[in-house]
Amino acid sequence: MADVTFTVDGKKLTAPAGTLLIDACRKAGIEIPAFCYYPGLSLQAACRMCVVRQEKVPKLQTACTTTVAEGQVFITESEEIAQARKATIELLLGNHPLDCPVCDAGGECELQDMTFKYGAGESLYAEAKEHREEQQWSPAVFFDRPRCILCYRCIRVCGEGMDVWALGVQNRGVHSTIAPNGGDHLDCEQCGMCIDICPVGALTSGSYRYKTRPWEMNHVSTVCTHCADGCKVTLGVRQTNDGSEIVRADNRDKSGINGDFLCAKGRFGFDFVENPERLTQPLVRNTEGKLEPATWEHALRLAASKLKEVRDSRGGAAIGVVGSSRTTNEENYLLQKFARTVLRTNNIDHQRSTDYAAFGRALAGHNHKTASLRDIATAPAILLVGGNPTEEHPLLAWNLRTNVRLNRARLYIANSKPIKLERQAEATLRLRAHGYQAIPAYLGGSDDTIKNAVFRKAVLAEDSLVVVFGQEFRGQAVESLVAWGPTRGNVRYAFLGDHSNSRGAADMGLLPDLLPGYVPVTAPGAFAEYAGLPATSGKTLPEIFKAAGKGELGALLVVGANPVARLGVDPAAMKNTFVIVQDLFLTETAAMADVVLPAASLYEKSGTVTNTYGDVQLVKKAADRAGVKPDFEILVRLAGAMGVDVKTLVPFGKGGVTADLGQSRGAQAGEADRHAVWLAANNLEPRLSPFDPLAVLDEIERLVPGYTLDRINLFGGNDVRTEPGFVPVAALTETAPALVVPAHDALFTSGTLGRYSPALKELAKHQARYGGLKIL
Amino acid sequence: MSIFSPQLAARFDALVQKYPVRRSALVPMLLYAQDEIGYLSDAVIAEVAERIGITELEVRNVATYYSMLRFKPVGKYNVQVCTNISCMLRGAHEIYERFQEELDIGHKGVTPDGLFSLEEVECIGACSWAPAIQVNYDFHDGLTPEHVPGILARYRQLEGKAAPPQLVFHPDEVKIVSRRFGLGAAKIDRYLELGGYAATKKCLELGPDWIINEMKAGNLRGRGGAGFSAGLKWSFVPKKSAKPKYVLVNGDESEPGTCKDHLIFLHDPHAVIEGTIIAGLAIGAKVGFIYLRGEYRYLLEIMEEAVADAYAKGFLGKNIFGSETEFHIVTHTGAGAYEVGEESALMESLEGKRGIPRIKPPYPAVVGLYGGPTIINNAETIATVPHVIEMGGAAYAAVGSPRNGGTRLFSISGHVERPGVYELPMGYNLKKMIYEVAGGIRGGRTLKAVVPGGSSTPVLLPEEIDIGMDFDQVGKAGSMLGSAGVVVIDDQTCMVEFALRTISFYQHESCGWCIPCREGTDWLKKSLTRFHAGFGTAKDIDNIQYLAENMMGRTFCPFGDAAAMPTLAFVKKFRKEFEEHLNGKPCPFTKQVDLVVV
Numbered sequence A: 001m002a003d004v005t006f007t008v009d010g011k012k013l014t015a016p017a018g019t020l021l022i023d024a025c026r027k028a029g030i031e032i033p034a035f036c037y038y039p040g041l042s043l044q045a046a047c048r049m050c051v052v053r054q055e056k057v058p059k060l061q062t063a064c065t066t067t068v069a070e071g072q073v074f075i076t077e078s079e080e081i082a083q084a085r086k087a088t089i090e091l092l093l094g095n096h097p098l099d100c101p102v103c104d105a106g107g108e109c110e111l112q113d114m115t116f117k118y119g120a121g122e123s124l125y126a127e128a129k130e131h132r133e134e135q136q137w138s139p140a141v142f143f144d145r146p147r148c149i150l151c152y153r154c155i156r157v158c159g160e161g162m163d164v165w166a167l168g169v170q171n172r173g174v175h176s177t178i179a180p181n182g183g184d185h186l187d188c189e190q191c192g193m194c195i196d197i198c199p200v201g202a203l204t205s206g207s208y209r210y211k212t213r214p215w216e217m218n219h220v221s222t223v224c225t226h227c228a229d230g231c232k233v234t235l236g237v238r239q240t241n242d243g244s245e246i247v248r249a250d251n252r253d254k255s256g257i258n259g260d261f262l263c264a265k266g267r268f269g270f271d272f273v274e275n276p277e278r279l280t281q282p283l284v285r286n287t288e289g290k291l292e293p294a295t296w297e298h299a300l301r302l303a304a305s306k307l308k309e310v311r312d313s314r315g316g317a318a319i320g321v322v323g324s325s326r327t328t329n330e331e332n333y334l335l336q337k338f339a340r341t342v343l344r345t346n347n348i349d350h351q352r353s354t355d356y357a358a359f360g361r362a363l364a365g366h367n368h369k370t371a372s373l374r375d376i377a378t379a380p381a382i383l384l385v386g387g388n389p390t391e392e393h394p395l396l397a398w399n400l401r402t403n404v405r406l407n408r409a410r411l412y413i414a415n416s417k418p419i420k421l422e423r424q425a426e427a428t429l430r431l432r433a434h435g436y437q438a439i440p441a442y443l444g445g446s447d448d449t450i451k452n453a454v455f456r457k458a459v460l461a462e463d464s465l466v467v468v469f470g471q472e473f474r475g476q477a478v479e480s481l482v483a484w485g486p487t488r489g490n491v492r493y494a495f496l497g498d499h500s501n502s503r504g505a506a507d508m509g510l511l512p513d514l515l516p517g518y519v520p521v522t523a524p525g526a527f528a529e530y531a532g533l534p535a536t537s538g539k540t541l542p543e544i545f546k547a548a549g550k551g552e553l554g555a556l557l558v559v560g561a562n563p564v565a566r567l568g569v570d571p572a573a574m575k576n577t578f579v580i581v582q583d584l585f586l587t588e589t590a591a592m593a594d595v596v597l598p599a600a601s602l603y604e605k606s607g608t609v610t611n612t613y614g615d616v617q618l619v620k621k622a623a624d625r626a627g628v629k630p631d632f633e634i635l636v637r638l639a640g641a642m643g644v645d646v647k648t649l650v651p652f653g654k655g656g657v658t659a660d661l662g663q664s665r666g667a668q669a670g671e672a673d674r675h676a677v678w679l680a681a682n683n684l685e686p687r688l689s690p691f692d693p694l695a696v697l698d699e700i701e702r703l704v705p706g707y708t709l710d711r712i713n714l715f716g717g718n719d720v721r722t723e724p725g726f727v728p729v730a731a732l733t734e735t736a737p738a739l740v741v742p743a744h745d746a747l748f749t750s751g752t753l754g755r756y757s758p759a760l761k762e763l764a765k766h767q768a769r770y771g772g773l774k775i776l
Numbered sequence B: 001m002s003i004f005s006p007q008l009a010a011r012f013d014a015l016v017q018k019y020p021v022r023r024s025a026l027v028p029m030l031l032y033a034q035d036e037i038g039y040l041s042d043a044v045i046a047e048v049a050e051r052i053g054i055t056e057l058e059v060r061n062v063a064t065y066y067s068m069l070r071f072k073p074v075g076k077y078n079v080q081v082c083t084n085i086s087c088m089l090r091g092a093h094e095i096y097e098r099f100q101e102e103l104d105i106g107h108k109g110v111t112p113d114g115l116f117s118l119e120e121v122e123c124i125g126a127c128s129w130a131p132a133i134q135v136n137y138d139f140h141d142g143l144t145p146e147h148v149p150g151i152l153a154r155y156r157q158l159e160g161k162a163a164p165p166q167l168v169f170h171p172d173e174v175k176i177v178s179r180r181f182g183l184g185a186a187k188i189d190r191y192l193e194l195g196g197y198a199a200t201k202k203c204l205e206l207g208p209d210w211i212i213n214e215m216k217a218g219n220l221r222g223r224g225g226a227g228f229s230a231g232l233k234w235s236f237v238p239k240k241s242a243k244p245k246y247v248l249v250n251g252d253e254s255e256p257g258t259c260k261d262h263l264i265f266l267h268d269p270h271a272v273i274e275g276t277i278i279a280g281l282a283i284g285a286k287v288g289f290i291y292l293r294g295e296y297r298y299l300l301e302i303m304e305e306a307v308a309d310a311y312a313k314g315f316l317g318k319n320i321f322g323s324e325t326e327f328h329i330v331t332h333t334g335a336g337a338y339e340v341g342e343e344s345a346l347m348e349s350l351e352g353k354r355g356i357p358r359i360k361p362p363y364p365a366v367v368g369l370y371g372g373p374t375i376i377n378n379a380e381t382i383a384t385v386p387h388v389i390e391m392g393g394a395a396y397a398a399v400g401s402p403r404n405g406g407t408r409l410f411s412i413s414g415h416v417e418r419p420g421v422y423e424l425p426m427g428y429n430l431k432k433m434i435y436e437v438a439g440g441i442r443g444g445r446t447l448k449a450v451v452p453g454g455s456s457t458p459v460l461l462p463e464e465i466d467i468g469m470d471f472d473q474v475g476k477a478g479s480m481l482g483s484a485g486v487v488v489i490d491d492q493t494c495m496v497e498f499a500l501r502t503i504s505f506y507q508h509e510s511c512g513w514c515i516p517c518r519e520g521t522d523w524l525k526k527s528l529t530r531f532h533a534g535f536g537t538a539k540d541i542d543n544i545q546y547l548a549e550n551m552m553g554r555t556f557c558p559f560g561d562a563a564a565m566p567t568l569a570f571v572k573k574f575r576k577e578f579e580e581h582l583n584g585k586p587c588p589f590t591k592q593v594d595l596v597v598v
Helices: A021-027 A079-095 A110-118 A153-161 A193-197 A264-268 A296-314 A329-342 A356-363 A373-378 A394-407 A420-424 A436-443 A453-460 A476-484 A502-507 A541-549 A563-567 A631-641 A671-681 A693-703 A711-715 A758-770 B006-018 B022-037 B042-052 B056-063 B085-089 B092-103 B147-156 B188-193 B198-217 B230-235 B260-267 B269-283 B297-312 B343-350 B379-391 B393-399 B430-437 B471-476 B495-509 B515-535 B538-551 B559-573 B575-579
Strands: A003-008 A011-016 A051-054 A073-075 A141-143 A167-170 A177-180 A203-205 A218-223 A232-240 A243-250 A283-285 A291-293 A319-323 A348-350 A381-385 A410-415 A427-430 A464-469 A490-495 A555-559 A578-583 A595-598 A607-610 A615-619 B077-082 B116-121 B133-135 B138-140 B246-251 B287-292 B328-333 B374-378 B407-414 B420-425 B447-451 B485-490
Touching: A003 A021, A011 A021, A051 A079, A079 A110, A079 B515, A079 B538, A141 A177, A153 A167, A153 A193, A153 A394, A167 B056, A177 B056, A193 A203, A218 A615, A243 A264, A264 A758, A283 A296, A296 A319, A296 A555, A296 A578, A296 A595, A296 A631, A319 A329, A319 A541, A329 A348, A329 A502, A329 A555, A329 A607, A329 A631, A329 A693, A348 A541, A356 A476, A356 A490, A356 A502, A373 A394, A373 A464, A373 A490, A381 A394, A394 A410, A394 A420, A410 A420, A410 A453, A427 A453, A436 A453, A436 A476, A464 A476, A476 A490, A502 A607, A541 A563, A607 A693, A615 A711, A671 A711, B006 B022, B006 B042, B022 B042, B022 B056, B022 B328, B042 B056, B077 B092, B085 B092, B085 B407, B085 B485, B085 B495, B092 B116, B092 B147, B133 B147, B188 B297, B198 B230, B198 B269, B198 B379, B198 B393, B230 B269, B230 B374, B246 B269, B246 B343, B246 B379, B260 B269, B260 B297, B260 B379, B260 B407, B269 B287, B269 B297, B269 B328, B269 B374, B269 B379, B287 B297, B287 B343, B297 B328, B343 B374, B374 B379, B379 B393, B407 B430, B420 B430, B430 B447, B430 B485, B447 B495, B495 B515, B495 B559, B495 B575, B515 B538, B515 B559, B538 B559, B538 B575, B559 B575
Parallel strands: A003 A073, A319 A348, A319 A555, A381 A410, A381 A464, A410 A427, A464 A490, A555 A578, A578 A595, B077 B116, B246 B287, B246 B374, B287 B328, B407 B485
Antiparallel strands: A003 A011, A051 A073, A141 A203, A167 A177, A218 A232, A232 A243, A283 A291, A283 A595, A607 A615, B077 B133, B133 B138, B407 B420, B447 B485
């Protein structure tokens, strides 16, 4: 709509006609208070806090429902308005318990802030307050009714936002109350969005309540370790005797790729870090064949000497390396560099859940054909083929729903099973089981297998389309689907994987045949600066274990993976292999190791991860645990113990020390932080330590095609794009679709890691007991 | 398998088909289910949810909103004693106490044999015949405590039907809307004999522009209370609309002190039908809804019969009166909610939702029921329409005062000798109305105060009542004509108690959507309860005034003003009486009540 000019508090503002006054003001830095108004959710006009005076209108108007028009004049702060807001707060406080000293929301409560701002300090209320016992609706959600101010945000975020509709309002007048769908419990996706959006302490989190005060925590923004959507998550951490613990996860500054959103795993599934089964000491198998605690020095020396011995006596081909889909890009890069240049082997692989190699191959030579997660939130049309994002990619599902709801995007779904997102779909194409192979031909016009011309016509009528497809596609099928795009206008793709850095594992070359950036190891001159890079492809994950079974594998290094459980490896087969495992827990794989090195989780280290859409985000160290080390540091120490000059692995110091070591940083609060971001972004931050992952990030950017990152945004905490349309067409090799095994984690599962989260187990149990929720 | 009887199940099957969306059947369905099963059990809620196609949570959200719907069994005969202002003034508390004694149960109690239950309820729309009660859906009015044993005995013998309320007459009356009252016009043939449906035929001939012009000329201002010109409102409806247009008749008569629509539905249902058709013709709607409050079940049955008769005669249906015009009427029951009288809340309720008002704009004339342009008028306004058409707008307007066309049905209640519903010209003198038409103050007592237009309107002092009863003159006197429910209060009445009873009603009826109304009404009720019980402090009086002042104009809908306005008037005009309650002094008018914090 055309821009209009209007006046607010004497200032001339301009906004498109029809913009809500409250939004127009907020954009111009004029804060209008509100409890019930929430951007993106339906309008309520219930709290009456946003009242403003409009010229020539007799009554105060609510800024959340007033749309701006040419020439209007508003006053947003005056004695009259302040009094109206003060009175509203006084009315709210009448029956509101003043248990702020013990309330979870104390210190970050919108009602407290408003009370303070409008000076409603004197209580006029002389009646008895009505107390109600607090209710537990699920392991995650508690409800303290007297604290509720009935802003209806929770109801709307659950219904409009999540499309779950598990909360309602019951009774009338002063007896009105928020109520859960199960009568006394919630049957829902347990996302906890209602808790986060609650402006007061009425809805509190089972994992956080009564644990701490908000100001006793440090708040660190990092990336969720669970699924491949890569939500930004703010961890509230607090010091403990053996480090610092995570007491809360939320998305308090809403600045991330996920905006308002966080799912159950992101919000509650951080507690694995505090699991008592957590390894905090290296373990070494003793002469009796039992694992016993050892010092880091001893464990590293033993592991290093074994690796060196096998490499020197039997060659790199007798060593296998298995990487992780949850470790950082820097760790993955370092691991493959360590394998290839120190262990001199291409026997490196990871548990592949998605055929990213095929995706890279399919996109070879085509730039700007991938869609970021943000693109999906704004694209005018999306074709979703396969998968069930509600369960496996909660943020993707949120973005799709939000895009349909707020932007009227058209969502087309082709799936062999009914999925919940079909409620938002413009059209649905039901496929037969395993019927996905026919999709490219169908879209190309063939009616041979799939007969539904209407759906196709609607999809083909879209000028601009994002195709999101799941793990039903592998190998040639990926290429066929992607090949359909370039022939017709603006089609972009997103390929769905499983874990927080599944994409990064593939991008960073945790593959026996491909170097970082999907450059074949056989490509002439590839990664020339890698000294001693073996020129032939290595063994795949099953081949590594097969070799071990045949006694051909002298040593195996497993980082953050549990292939024994996944592949069903018989521990007896490993008797002739020296196994080194870096992990958080004594997994089935770690249990058969000779040396177990306790690793830090993603929440306890720094680096970057790449989500399945190719968005790279900064991981920041939040928690700390005595006894564990980040995989990055373990690898550097292992290399050091093997006698390697670690500078050849991690280019620290080398040309990096160009900054002023802090002298020019201003004294003004916050300036130092901004300065640090600027230094890091411009490669001026000194890399003084071999354990600084950013030193490796510099090398990744230099060597890995597609990883030319917008550093100022990356270090500022934003998601930045990679562009995988980089693989040299001449260098393409076949991929191995058979090795792809999707994890298909759902709302409360997260691979091996999820098994160690009591919160997720509790939620799964609750939903198993009460889960009548009809997904469709 | 349905838990309902085959008849009820069949009725539900038909009910969901009556509306443009199935969900509209929700509230009536819940009430009818309750009539059969006794209460809304989990099984009822589950089946209703299934039948409508919504979640049980949604059914509960809606069901818990309406005060007639209940979730526990009650007695076979549920005695509902109205204690709202008009009934209170004429001894409702004594009636209620007598029932408590006779049945040996309290509020919401059930007798051990399960035969009776007792409930204190809000206004049931029988103010001029107060005190009144309902036993299930039967009205019993004009009661004294001595009637109580007889009523109970008759129900024990299963013959409890009540007689309809008494009509009153006065020579000053100008009978237009009430012209056919008491003449048997509920029967269609009798209605036709009395000249019925001529106006509709005339409108069919002369068309929408003519209708709207006549309506504008008639100066017929909304009888629900807002006083907005009906003709003007109709003219706001866009001629062309992609969505169907609707007429919605507001028969949710709930303003304490008002019982006029009660008589219209009882005596002249076809006038409502005619008015609805004419409104439909004026705006080009094909469907009209007539929404009656849930308590008016016997009136709904009368309306339903009248609608069926009109269909049978071809006055409703595909080709009304043999014309090419199609028009349908759907009657609809509420289930106990004053707030639903607000037009946008009424639409929500008809759409099967909680009676929460909508954000305006858009106004109903543009976006109303089911998103289509809708005109919503009070039942009296609609019943007046055929008369405006018959008389001609100018002639109708001439009956009233300037800018206030025609007559009004004044529901006079409280401490007068001859309470009743009188039809008097707009602008009729209030003092004359009380002292001559209604026969003066009962028992030769002295007048203390008058609530001129239903409980929401600020109280007037005896020296303020020499005014003409039309929208403008009452407005000038600092109050409102409102729904023309005139409640007369004598000198033996405690104004603190009267204020408390008034605000208790608003506390009970607040929908709870917005903060100032939800919290303000509750706080005021609590303060006044304590105050009346003799535990008030001087500061309370200022606080009450402060709260009321800060509700005024700040709420989502006019309900907040409706609660705050009278409160402010009570405190300002009777401050001395409030002060007499201070310092532990007993209420000088009523026996001491225990402090009850509700």
